[in-house]
Every structure is written in C-alpha cells, then in structure tokens.
Amino acid sequence: MTKMKAVNYSELRQNLKSNLDAVTDDQELLVVHRPKGKSIVMMSLAEFNALQETLHLNRSRTNRQRLENAVENINSKTNLVKKPIAE
Incomplete structure (x- = not known):
C-alpha cells in the first residue's frame, strides 16, 4: 500500500525539497491542501x-x-x- 502524507500549501513551500524527496525517494503520495477545496495529489513520475x-x-x-x-x-x-x- 502506498503511503500518503498531507500538507498545506505553505508547508509544501517551506519544506519543498524534503516533501519532493518523500514523493520521489519513498514513493509517497503527497496531498497538498489548498484554499477553497482545490487540493491536489503529487506522485512520482x-x-x-x-x-x-x-x-x-x-x-x-x-x-x-x-x-x-x-x-x-x-x-x-x-x-x-x-x-x-x-x-
């Protein structure tokens, strides 16, 4: 099962490298919560x-x-x- 982490947009920006590393190195999905319910999911290629x-x-x-x-x-x-x- 794929791991999933959730962050808000500000946390993503503040810790961009570590968040992207988690996505690429650990095959972790990253949910980025944005205002007005416009969240996204990041995953490795x-x-x-x-x-x-x-x-x-x-x-x-x-x-x-x-x-x-x-x-x-x-x-x-x-x-x-x-x-x-x-x-």
Whole structure:
C-alpha cells in the first residue's frame, strides 16, 4: 500500500525539497491542501507511469479477464520450480 502524507500549501513551500524527496525517494503520495477545496495529489513520475500502465491493461474486459486468469493460475500452483538463471 502506498503511503500518503498531507500538507498545506505553505508547508509544501517551506519544506519543498524534503516533501519532493518523500514523493520521489519513498514513493509517497503527497496531498497538498489548498484554499477553497482545490487540493491536489503529487506522485512520482514512476508511480504515475505504473498507474497509467495498470489502467491501460485493465481498459478492455478481454485483457482484464486474461490477466485475472493468469493470476489465478499462478496462485493455484503450489509447487512452482524456479529455474536458475544462466550466467
């Protein structure tokens, strides 16, 4: 589960580097509360790209079903044997 931190706009500005480091280094989501309920969420580019990929893979019902079947197949195998990686 992704960690989430919330700050107000002033705190974000005062501690910009440490807040951005938390987002990029710790994969933490940062909610920035702004006046009039116009809050935003900051996330790392890697986290955003992973989210976009997940949305893309789940966009079609057929592909989503194939992925679910593959996960069920993997989870049902109790004696998986890993092959050593050739060096």
